[in-house]
Amino acid sequence: GAVVSQHPSWVICKSGTSVKIECRSLDFQATTMFWYRQFPKQSLMLMATSNEGSKATYEQGVEKDKFLINHASLTLSTLTVTSAHPEDSSFYICSARDRGRSSNSPLHFGNGTRLTVT
Amino acid sequence: GENVEQHPSTLSVQEGDSAVIKCTYSDSASNYFPWYKQELGKRPQLIIDIRSNVGEKKDQRIAVTLNKTAKHFSLHITETQPEDSAVYFCAAHLGMNTGFQKLVFGTGTRLLVSP
Numbered sequence: 001g002a003v004v005s006q007h008p009s010w011v012i013c014k015s016g017t018s019v020k021i022e023c024r025s026l027d028f029q030a031t032t033m034f035w036y037r038q039f040p041k042q043s044l045m046l047m048a049t050s051n052e053g054s055k056a057t058y059e060q061g062v063e064k065d066k067f068l069i070n071h072a073s074l075t076l077s078t079l080t081v082t083s084a085h086p087e088d089s090s091f092y093i094c095s096a097r098d099r100g101r102s103s104n105s106p107l108h109f110g111n112g113t114r115l116t117v118t
Numbered sequence: 119g120e121n122v123e124q125h126p127s128t129l130s131v132q133e134g135d136s137a138v139i140k141c142t143y144s145d146s147a148s149n150y151f152p153w154y155k156q157e158l159g160k161r162p163q164l165i166i167d168i169r170s171n172v173g174e175k176k177d178q179r180i181a182v183t184l185n186k187t188a189k190h191f192s193l194h195i196t197e198t199q200p201e202d203s204a205v206y207f208c209a210a211h212l213g214m215n216t217g218f219q220k221l222v223f224g225t226g227t228r229l230l231v232s233p
Contacts, residue, residue, distance in 0.1 A: 034220065034221065036223075042225075042226070043207060043223045043224065043225050043226045044162065044207065044223045045223075046220055046221070046222065046223075049220055091159075093161055093162075095221075103149075103150070103211065103219055104149045104150035104169050104170075104211060105150075106152060106164050106167060107152075107221055109161045109162060110161065111160070111161050112160070112161050114159075
């Protein structure tokens with residue numbers, strides 16, 4: 001149980017284009033989903049918290065107009081990297097918490113999306 | 119600030135030795151502390167977690183200790199094996215008093231277990 005499906009697993013795009021990444025909770029509902037970014041040999045850095053039916057909460061230094069987040073249902077959150085540049089190349093990972101569990105329960109992670117911008 | 123510090127950044131041990139990784143956190147209200155193992159190119163895998171109402175938890179060769187007063191927690195791996203080689207991340211659930219709760223990761227420890 002508690003599976004998070006993230007697609008695509010990898011994507012290559014040209015500079016200036018936009019890329020959408022989907023994160024789905026398959027067997028539970030998630031009021032909140034989290035989007036992380038991980039550069040090579042670095043830690044997972046929280047980009048934003050996605051809230052179902054409301055605006056996402058972005059971490060300091062993350063451009064909300066560049067990284068568009070939509071959480072339209074209790075099982076789906078999307079991250080769109082707009083006008084991608086080579087420096088946006090990274091490993092993007094989503095995670096979700098079962099809405100039926102307490103705040104101090106484990107997050108469930110997707111398999112990640114490796115984005116390469118050429 | 120909201121941060122989690124982790125040490126050491128790299129750790130090399132011989133097979134069979136023990137490995138200890140330490141983390142400190144800033145939010146005294148934090149109540150959840152998971153540890154993750156991440157292999158190259160893959161998502162982090164939860165290996166053990168501890169909540170603030172206990173001081174120690176053990177699962178076979180892995181144990182975690184928590185000192186709430188000092189705001190630090192540690193991962194202990196005994197009888198290490200080559201397959202334990204990976205990057206390990208601690209994390210802490212922060213923002214308990216702000217309404218914006220989030221899981222913040224430490225900087226990571228690259229563990230290398232030599233046969």
